[in-house]
Structures are given as C-alpha cells and as structure tokens.
Amino acid sequence: MLEGIIIKGISGFYYVEVQDTIYECKARGIFRKRNKTPLVGDRVSISIVDEEGKKGIVEEIHPRVSELVRPPVANINKVMITFSVKEPNPNFVLLDRFIVFSERENLDIVIVLSKTDLDESGEITKSIQEEFEKVGYKVLAVSTKTGENMEKVLEELEGCISVFAGQSGVGKSSIINYIAPGIDLATAEISQKLGRGKHTTRHAELFKIGKNAIIADTPGFSSFELNNIEVEELQEYFIEFEQYRTCKFGSKCIHKNEPACGIKQAVEDGNISKRRYESYLQILDEINNLKGKLKRNL
Numbered sequence: 001m002l003e004g005i006i007i008k009g010i011s012g013f014y015y016v017e018v019q020d021t022i023y024e025c026k027a028r029g030i031f032r033k034r035n036k037t038p039l040v041g042d043r044v045s046i047s048i049v050d051e052e053g054k055k056g057i058v059e060e061i062h063p064r065v066s067e068l069v070r071p072p073v074a075n076i077n078k079v080m081i082t083f084s085v086k087e088p089n090p091n092f093v094l095l096d097r098f099i100v101f102s103e104r105e106n107l108d109i110v111i112v113l114s115k116t117d118l119d120e121s122g123e124i125t126k127s128i129q130e131e132f133e134k135v136g137y138k139v140l141a142v143s144t145k146t147g148e149n150m151e152k153v154l155e156e157l158e159g160c161i162s163v164f165a166g167q168s169g170v171g172k173s174s175i176i177n178y179i180a181p182g183i184d185l186a187t188a189e190i191s192q193k194l195g196r197g198k199h200t201t202r203h204a205e206l207f208k209i210g211k212n213a214i215i216a217d218t219p220g221f222s223s224f225e226l227n228n229i230e231v232e233e234l235q236e237y238f239i240e241f242e243q244y245r246t247c248k249f250g251s252k253c254i255h256k257n258e259p260a261c262g263i264k265q266a267v268e269d270g271n272i273s274k275r276r277y278e279s280y281l282q283i284l285d286e287i288n289n290l291k292g293k294l295k296r297n298l
C-alpha cells in the first residue's frame with residue numbers, strides 16, 4: 001500500500017498524490033456505508049490496481065486534523081487571512097468574521113496585510129499591524145509590487161495545508177502567483193464569473209508549491225456562515241478577551257448590557273481595541289438575528 005494525499009475529487013474519482021505521482025482512485029464502498037466519504041485533503045492509503053495506468057483504490061482514510069464543511073476539505077491547518085491597506089480599504093468587520101470562523105475551526109491564523117506599496121507614509125500599515133499583533137496574531141505586511149516580505153509568506157506555508165481567505169480584489173491570486181508562478185487557481189470569483197449557481201457542488205483542489213507547502217484552492221471559503229455559533233460561544237473566538245473575563249455574571253456575560261463586565265472595562269482602559277469590541281457586538285447581533293429568524297421559521 002502507498003500513502004498519499006487526495007488533491008482533487010471529481011465525480012467519484014479521487015486523485016491521490018504520492019511523491020509527485022498522481023493516481024486516479026476509486027474509493028472502497030465501505031466508506032459510503034460508514035458515511036465517511038474521502039475528502040480533498042485526506043491523507044489516505046491506497047492499493048494499486050494498475051501501476052502503468054496509475055490507477056488505485058482508496059483503502060483507508062487517516063484521521064483528520066480538521067474538516068471544513070463548506071467547502072468540503074480535510075486537514076487544512078492554516079489560514080492566511082488577507083486584506084489590503086487600500087483598494088479596497090480594509091473591511092474590518094469582515095476580517096474579524098474570518099478570524100472568528102478560523103478560530104472556531106481551530107486553524108492557525110496568519111494575517112496578511114497586502115498592497116503596502118499603496119500606503120506611502122506607512123501609517124495605515126503600522127497601526128493595523130500593531131492592533132492585530134497586540135491581539136496575538138502574526139501579521140505579514142506584504143506587497144507583490146515591491147516584493148516586501150513575500151519570502152515570509154512562503155516560509156509560513158511550508159509544512160502546512162493552507163488556504164488564503166479574504167474578500168475579492170485584496171490580492172490573494174497575485175500573492176500566490178508571485179510565490180508560485182504558473183499555478184492557475186480557479187478562485188471563487190472566477191467560478192462566479194462562469195455563472196456557477198449556488199447549488200452547484202463546489203470543488204476544492206490542492207496545489208503543491210515550494211518544497212513542502214500545499215495551498216487549498218477553495219471556492220466558497222468566504223461564504224461561511226455564523227448560524228451555528230452560539231451567542232455565549234462567540235467571545236471565545238476573540239482571543240484577547242480571555243484574560244479580561246472577570247465579569248460579575250461569569251461565563252453568562254455576553255459583554256453587552258451586563259453590569260460589572262470585565263470586557264467593557266478592558267475596552268475603557270484601552271486594553272482591548274474598541275474597534276474589535278464593536279466588531280464583536282456587530283457579529284453578536286447578527287447571530288442573535290439569525291437565531292430569531294430560525295425560531296420564527298419553526
């Protein structure tokens with residue numbers, strides 16, 4: 001048996017890369033019976049049925065480190081959350097939503113602040129970098145125009161299965177093309193241009209770059225949903241809140257209208273960024289609204 005990784009799945013065929021060779025595999029029926037079908041990103045053992053034709057059978061799926069539902073992809077362990085200093089201007093609430101989603105999925109988070117060449121004074125870059133480093137995230141300020149810190153992006157990707165997340169136009173494809181010229185990523189934007197409907201199955205695909213880095217091209221990663229997050233749970237994904245959760249109402253406190261709230265105090269004292277706190281409130285409201293809607297529809 002050989003061990004490899006599923007890099008692509010198309011209509012019941014799984015393309016398994018084993019040390020630079022790709023085998024076209026079917027999966028054993030047993031997986032379907034157990035309701036555990038292979039996913040792109042799965043590490044698998046395969047048996048070879050035709051060495052010359054490079055055909056095999058997926059015999060075993062190794063335990064997953066992570067599993068994203070939409071798009072369905074296994075074993076992603078890092079997310080490069082990308083947004084630009086300008087063109088488009090930073091959308092911080094969206095950024096914080098990406099962070100919430102990624103924290104919830106237990107992914108390693110790196111914030112990529114792109115197009116720094118457009119920030120002549122460097123002031124915007126500096127303040128954003130400081131804010132997120134204070135929260136506890138690694139921030140890479142990059143530009144594909146000047147090449148600033150692009151080698152660090154590649155370094156971050158080594159040894160991981162990563163995904164680039166971020167709104168359209170922030171420079172994700174440009175960054176990937178810069179570090180891995182020739183890779184042709186079919187991004188979400190392109191899929192939309194092709195008019196793929198909402199209900200079409202979205203495929204994820206993995207690409208190997210450098211020595212040991214894998215990037216997942218995952219159309220749909222940006223369309224994650226908040227509706228299965230609980231109101232009390234949200235605060236866990238604002239990681240800087242943790243040390244200030246000395247609230248009178250303990251874990252019941254959602255840091256909104258409650259008295260003697262440690263988080264509100266920390267915002268007042270300047271220990272938690274006011275902007276991040278406002279993002280938190282906004283996402284909290286969204287979750288509440290979603291829950292309200294769900295109830296009304298029952």
Ligand code: GDP
Binds near residue numbers: 116170
């Ligand atoms: P994506 O939608 O996130 O994949 O963004 P693209 O990579 O398609 O980039 C969107 C636009 O931003 C394109 O016109 C790029 O030429 C431009 N762009 C990308 N990186 C940079 C950069 O570092 N500096 C500047 N000034 N423009 C960039």
